[in-house]
Every structure is written in structure tokens, then in C-alpha cells.
Amino acid sequence: MTAPSIYVHIPFCEQICFYCDFNKFYIKNQPVDEYVEVLGEEIKQVIAMDEKPSIETIYIGGGTPTALNEQQLKQVLDDVNAAVKDPAAVREFTVEVNPGEADRGKFQMMRDAGVNRLSIGVQSFDDKLLQKIGRGHSAEEAVETIALAKSVGFENISVDLMFGLPEQTMQTWKHTIAKTLELDVPHISAYSLKIEEKTMFYNWYRQGKIQPLPEDTEAEMYEVLVSALTSAGYIPYEISNFSKHGMDSEHNKTYWKNMEYYGVGAGAHGYLNGVRYANIGPLPHYIKAVENGESAVKEHHEVPKTEMMEEEMFMGLRMKDGVEADRFQDKFQTSYYEIFPDVIHDLTEQELLYDSGRSLHLTEKGKLLGNEVFEKFLLVY
Structure with a gap:
């Protein structure tokens, strides 16, 4: 991929x-x-x-x-x-x-x-x-x-x-x-x-x-x-x-949009095949690894579906276009209403979130309190 x-x-x-x-x-x-x-x-x-x-x-x-x-x-x-x-x-x-x-x-x-x-x-x-x-x-x-x-x-x-x-x-x-x-x-x-x-x-x-x-x-x-x-x-x-x-x-x-990307270089981050990874940061260690034909990656994290859905929400809400219902459905085979029903309801009631029916958006008030809004979408299992 x-x-x-x-x-x-x-x-x-x-x-x-x-x-x-x-x-x-x-x-x-x-x-x-x-x-x-x-x-x-x-x-x-x-x-x-x-x-x-x-x-x-x-x-x-x-x-x-x-x-x-x-x-x-x-x-x-x-x-x-x-x-x-x-x-x-x-x-x-x-x-x-x-x-x-x-x-x-x-x-x-x-x-x-x-x-x-x-x-x-x-x-x-x-x-x-x-x-x-x-x-x-x-x-x-x-x-x-x-x-x-x-x-x-x-x-x-x-x-x-x-x-x-x-x-x-x-x-x-x-x-x-x-x-x-x-x-x-x-x-x-x-x-x-x-x-x-x-x-x-x-x-x-x-x-x-x-x-x-x-x-x-x-x-x-x-x-x-x-x-x-x-x-x-x-x-x-x-x-x-x-x-x-x-x-x-x-x-x-x-x-x-929570899409995947290659990341190369000392300390770079990337996201491939559902795995987020971080490269070695210190120059001597990074250089040695690559020269030896070894991977420059120092750590990786296989992103579970729940985490992907969280990221889809709090990253997508940063954008004016917001999080589109159809895109979320196609990507995760479920609705964000099913995953975050109480969160969406509460944030809408507080006028921090606007629901157009086709997508969710931050209100102007929500933009000023963005980090607080995003935290609400962190699922606890």
C-alpha cells in the first residue's frame, strides 16, 4: 500500500x-x-x-x-x-x-x-x-x-x-x-x-x-x-x-483528513498501513542505522480502529469543511452518531458544535475552545 x-x-x-x-x-x-x-x-x-x-x-x-x-x-x-x-x-x-x-x-x-x-x-x-x-x-x-x-x-x-x-x-x-x-x-x-x-x-x-x-x-x-x-x-x-x-x-x-503519508529523516514521523511511526532522532544513531541498511524507525504504533475514529473527529473538526458523515461511514462502516452519540448531543447543546445533517463543524465559540472539544471525542475502553 x-x-x-x-x-x-x-x-x-x-x-x-x-x-x-x-x-x-x-x-x-x-x-x-x-x-x-x-x-x-x-x-x-x-x-x-x-x-x-x-x-x-x-x-x-x-x-x-x-x-x-x-x-x-x-x-x-x-x-x-x-x-x-x-x-x-x-x-x-x-x-x-x-x-x-x-x-x-x-x-x-x-x-x-x-x-x-x-x-x-x-x-x-x-x-x-x-x-x-x-x-x-x-x-x-x-x-x-x-x-x-x-x-x-x-x-x-x-x-x-x-x-x-x-x-x-x-x-x-x-x-x-x-x-x-x-x-x-x-x-x-x-x-x-x-x-x-x-x-x-x-x-x-x-x-x-x-x-x-x-x-x-x-x-x-x-x-x-x-x-x-x-x-x-x-x-x-x-x-x-x-x-x-x-x-x-x-x-x-x-x-x-487522517490520511497516510511517508515520513523520512531524523526524527520524522510517518503513517503507513495503519501504523504510526517515529524515526530515530539523534544524528549519529540515525546515520549509523541507515548506513548499516537497518530501519531508521525507533518506535511504531499500530493504530486500532477506535483510535482512528477519534483522530478522524478531532483532526477533521479543525477544518472548515468539518467531518463528513458519508466519509466517516465509508471509512469505518459505521456512523459517528453510533460511536459518539452523547458527545455530539452535548457539544451541540453547548453550541460548540454545529450539525448540518451531512457534516459536523466547530462553531465560532467551539474554535476558541477547540482543545476542550477535541478531548470529548477520546473514547474510554
């Missing part, structure tokens, strides 16, 4: 952000060339193991893919293209970009390799705030990077923003939103801060050096975001994602 999507993890960064808990390493003095080489081997082992699959979306994330030099990144892109049945048939090929890390040559190389979408990690247009969260670029560099990408021919560009950051004010947040709208990109992702373990923010939070913003302020920031973006013609097709018509992230829909 093959999956329609590929995720490739590049675990290197020019600078480590204080909030990031992804598998990443400061690139200086790391075995980058060796990593790129063994990554190509894992791609062959996992993706093109039997026959080349027909792939619809590819996503190169990190870390920071553009921390690689042009030749290293080209090798990764070439290896991925070589593993798929028809590279020209890939509908969406995304690479994450850090402002200031890609010159015209690197952008042109990506275009030539078939990349047709960029996800640019701007986070904020306030220089002081960028420094406080550990970003290595300035607001001006973000503007210049987006302009350069457009000049090379990239039209499908997504900008990542963050809110709920320590010391972030409503004024600076509104400025960031306004500046983003001026750039006229077709897709915007905006995420609230989550203080995760194994981050500098977590250590500082435990030491009392930083405090997250109050939940009410964070909720107000989200409401300001939704109002500004919808007024500007963006569709909130997922809780944290907004697009102009037809410019949704097709790759991320793979996750929200």
Missing part, C-alpha cells in the same frame, strides 16, 4: 528558536553532507522500496531546509523526485524557508526541481519580539525574502505567524497582521504559542522568567486575526490556516 504524501525532515538550523521542540540541531560542525547522503538512502529504502508510488504532495520541513547550502538542498530534492513515479504529477511541492537564508540562486534551483510552494517562517514583523523568541532574521529580511521569491516566479507562498508570545502586545500583533496583508501572499498560517518541554521557553517559564499571555488575551488576538483576514478575502479553512480561494495547503490536509 502506498501513501499520497511525503514528509522529509531536515534537522538543521542556523539559529535555534526558543519555542521550538522539533528535532533540530545547530548546523555548525554537524555532519550535514553525510546526513544528506544517508537521507537519500532512507528515501530509497522507504518510499521506492518496491515500486515508485504516485505522490500528490511533498513537504520538506525542519529544522530549516534552507539552512542547507544550494547543492545540499538540490541533492535532497533530486532524491525525492527520483523516488516518485511521476514528479510532474505532484500537485504541491513545499519547502520551508527562513527569511534571509535563500538567495536568488537557491530559489531558482528549487523552482527548477519542481518546488511550487514555499512556507516562510516570518512569525512577527516586530524586530524586538523576533529577538525575544530567538529568531535570526529581521522584519525587513522577511519582506525582502518574500519579494525575492515572487521575483523568481513563486506565486504559492505561505507565511507563518505566531501570537500569544510573552510581552507581545495587541498593537504589535495588529501591526504584524497588517504588514502581512500588505505582502499579498495567498496563504497565512497563524499559531498560538505552546510552551513545550525541551525548549528554552520551558526552562525560563519554570524559572519564572517568562509568562504566557492570559488566555483571554490570546483568544482576543485570534478573533482580531480572523476578523482582519476574512475581511481581506481569506478563507479560514482550518482553525490556524487561511487562504485565498483555491490556495489551501493540500499537504496539511493529508494530516487533518
Whole structure:
């Protein structure tokens, strides 16, 4: 069985952000060339193991893919293209970009390799705030990077923003939103801060050096975001994602629709044949495993049907289209009313869920309390 999507993890960064808990390493003095080489081997082992699959979306994330030099990144892109049945048939090929890390040559190389979408990690247009969260670029560099990408021919560009950051004010947040709208990109992702373990923010939070913003302020920031973006013609097709018509992230829909995907690279996650798996994270162990012809997977979890149904609900409810009754029925040979009757009834009564008869959706109130809603769909056996 093959999956329609590929995720490739590049675990290197020019600078480590204080909030990031992804598998990443400061690139200086790391075995980058060796990593790129063994990554190509894992791609062959996992993706093109039997026959080349027909792939619809590819996503190169990190870390920071553009921390690689042009030749290293080209090798990764070439290896991925070589593993798929028809590279020209890939509908969406995304690479994450850090402002200031890609010159015209690197952008042109990506275009030539078939990349047709960029996800640019701007986070904020306030220089002081960028420094406080550990970003290595300035607001001006973000503007210049987006302009350069457009000049090379990239039209499908997504900008990542963050809110709920320590010391972030409503004024600076509104400025960031306004500046983003001026750039006229077709897709915007905006995420609230989550203080995760194994981050500098977590250590500082435990030491009392930083405090997250109050939940009410964070909720107000989200409401300001939704109002500004919808007024500007963006569709909130997922809780944290907004697009102009037809410019949704097709790759991320793979996750929200609970579909399967290949995951390759150190610390990457994948979902194949009903099994979720996670790769070895530490570079030396990952490299050694692949060089020895062994699997890079460190752990796997065979997902039972009950868990699949849970995921179908709380992932699908993130999207504007919600969870479709017919899709659920076809996938699990049962109705979500049969599996979650009390939950659906209670959440509808509380006006957190809207039932159209054909699909279930979060209400505006439900979006603000999304995590609480999703928890209700966790079955207990």
C-alpha cells in the first residue's frame, strides 16, 4: 500500500528558536553532507522500496531546509523526485524557508526541481519580539525574502505567524497582521504559542522568567486575526490556516483528513498501513542505522480502529469543511452518531458544535475552545 504524501525532515538550523521542540540541531560542525547522503538512502529504502508510488504532495520541513547550502538542498530534492513515479504529477511541492537564508540562486534551483510552494517562517514583523523568541532574521529580511521569491516566479507562498508570545502586545500583533496583508501572499498560517518541554521557553517559564499571555488575551488576538483576514478575502479553512480561494495547503490536509503519508529523516514521523511511526532522532544513531541498511524507525504504533475514529473527529473538526458523515461511514462502516452519540448531543447543546445533517463543524465559540472539544471525542475502553 502506498501513501499520497511525503514528509522529509531536515534537522538543521542556523539559529535555534526558543519555542521550538522539533528535532533540530545547530548546523555548525554537524555532519550535514553525510546526513544528506544517508537521507537519500532512507528515501530509497522507504518510499521506492518496491515500486515508485504516485505522490500528490511533498513537504520538506525542519529544522530549516534552507539552512542547507544550494547543492545540499538540490541533492535532497533530486532524491525525492527520483523516488516518485511521476514528479510532474505532484500537485504541491513545499519547502520551508527562513527569511534571509535563500538567495536568488537557491530559489531558482528549487523552482527548477519542481518546488511550487514555499512556507516562510516570518512569525512577527516586530524586530524586538523576533529577538525575544530567538529568531535570526529581521522584519525587513522577511519582506525582502518574500519579494525575492515572487521575483523568481513563486506565486504559492505561505507565511507563518505566531501570537500569544510573552510581552507581545495587541498593537504589535495588529501591526504584524497588517504588514502581512500588505505582502499579498495567498496563504497565512497563524499559531498560538505552546510552551513545550525541551525548549528554552520551558526552562525560563519554570524559572519564572517568562509568562504566557492570559488566555483571554490570546483568544482576543485570534478573533482580531480572523476578523482582519476574512475581511481581506481569506478563507479560514482550518482553525490556524487561511487562504485565498483555491490556495489551501493540500499537504496539511493529508494530516487533518487522517490520511497516510511517508515520513523520512531524523526524527520524522510517518503513517503507513495503519501504523504510526517515529524515526530515530539523534544524528549519529540515525546515520549509523541507515548506513548499516537497518530501519531508521525507533518506535511504531499500530493504530486500532477506535483510535482512528477519534483522530478522524478531532483532526477533521479543525477544518472548515468539518467531518463528513458519508466519509466517516465509508471509512469505518459505521456512523459517528453510533460511536459518539452523547458527545455530539452535548457539544451541540453547548453550541460548540454545529450539525448540518451531512457534516459536523466547530462553531465560532467551539474554535476558541477547540482543545476542550477535541478531548470529548477520546473514547474510554
